[in-house]
Amino acid sequence: MQRDLRLTAVGRRYGIRGPWVLRGVDLTLTPATLTRVEGANGTGKSTLLRLLARLDAPTEGRVTGRPRTAYVPERFPSALPFTALGYLTHLGTLHGLSRRSAQRAAGTWLERFGAGAYAGTPMAQLSKGSSQKVAVAQALLGEPELLVLDEAWTGLDAAARAELERAVAERTAAGGAVVFVDHDPRRLVGAPDATYTVLGGGLKCCTDQGSSPDGPLTLVLVRGPAGGQLPPDAARTVATVRETTPGDYRLAVPASHSDVVLRALLTAHPPWHVVSVTPPPPDSGSRP
Numbered sequence: 037m038q039r040d041l042r043l044t045a046v047g048r049r050y051g052i053r054g055p056w057v058l059r060g061v062d063l064t065l066t067p068a069t070l071t072r073v074e075g076a077n078g079t080g081k082s083t084l085l086r087l088l089a090r091l092d093a094p095t096e097g098r099v100t101g102r103p104r105t106a107y108v109p110e111r112f113p114s115a116l117p118f119t120a121l122g123y124l125t126h127l128g129t130l131h132g133l134s135r136r137s138a139q140r141a142a143g144t145w146l147e148r149f150g151a152g153a154y155a156g157t158p159m160a161q162l163s164k165g166s167s168q169k170v171a172v173a174q175a176l177l178g179e180p181e182l183l184v185l186d187e188a189w190t191g192l193d194a195a196a197r198a199e200l201e202r203a204v205a206e207r208t209a210a211g212g213a214v215v216f217v218d219h220d221p222r223r224l225v226g227a228p229d230a231t232y233t234v235l236g237g238g239l240k241c242c243t244d245q246g247s248s249p250d251g252p253l254t255l256v257l258v259r260g261p262a263g264g265q266l267p268p269d270a271a272r273t274v275a276t277v278r279e280t281t282p283g284d285y286r287l288a289v290p291a292s293h294s295d296v297v298l299r300a301l302l303t304a305h306p307p308w309h310v311v312s313v314t315p316p317p318p319d320s321g322s323r324p
């Protein structure tokens with residue numbers, strides 16, 4: 037399938053006689069999944085992500101599939117001759133948006149990451165944190181089918197870190213695949229469908245939790261059509277759904293994805309009525 041990205045028996049080494057960084061790697065990224073890649077320093081995580089983003093080619097093996105891909109590199113080249121808004125608008129047009137739509141999307145993403153005030157600032161004058169916000173915005177702008185994040189949270193402030201987590205949940209709920217590396221083990225904890233460790237040049241799959249995100253659950257009571265179907269983005273994401281009386285539903289939603297589910301319900305035609313939202317108790321991995 038075109039939207040799957042598949043590595044088959046992939047190996048990568050730098051230089052003809054360089055040591056193999058990766059060897060015999062098989063990995064498939066499918067739509068609507070979140071994948072975490074971890075491993076010790078220098079084991080080949082960034083190498084793997086560059087292969088997945090097709091910015092680098094394997095020394096041996098095959099990469100197949102052509103999802104529309106966006107990538108946030110570990111180090112973003114910020115000394116570019118543009119303002120933040122100008123740069124993002126330019127990229128938006130490269131993604132196929134009209135100039136006006138690109139400018140609107142660029143402004144929206146800068147606002148979401150709390151960088152609206154820097155829209156007119158030359159990229160070279162942005163702080164490290166602000167330029168990281170631009171790096172993340174450029175990747176999200178084109179609503180990619182595959183989003184590759186290499187330490188993308190590094191340098192962001194707390195609000196922007198949370199916003200990026202929300203944006204990742206939105207991407208997977210909209211059917212995109214997201215793969216990320218992050219040094220913080222709590223990043224999106226419970227949400228990945230699969231976590232791989234790069235070890236000895238290969239990939240070890242440590243968890244595979246199926247297609248629904250895991251972790252603490254938020255309880256959402258909603259009212260909608262009796263015997264009705266949840267909107268697709270909500271249906272894909274909820275852990276459990278029960279119709280308690282005709283038209284009254286009790287949803288258990290992974291807390292990391294509750295924004296996505298609520299948005300899907302509230303923007304449905306006609307919208308669902310949200311009766312109550314009960315977040316999980318702090319420190320819980322338990323069900324409400």
Ligand SMILES: Nc1ncnc2c1ncn2[C@@H]1O[C@H](COP(=O)(O)OP(=O)(O)OP(=O)(O)O)[C@@H](O)[C@H]1O
Nearest residue numbers: 050057075076077078079080081082083084110234
């Ligand atoms: N362009 C390159 N040329 C030569 N060697 C490289 C290149 N890129 C990576 N390497 C080497 O490949 C190995 C894996 O590097 P890579 O950056 O993929 O690891 P990593 O797990 O992402 O590391 P870190 O956790 O430090 O970011 C390292 O030994 C590194 O020096």
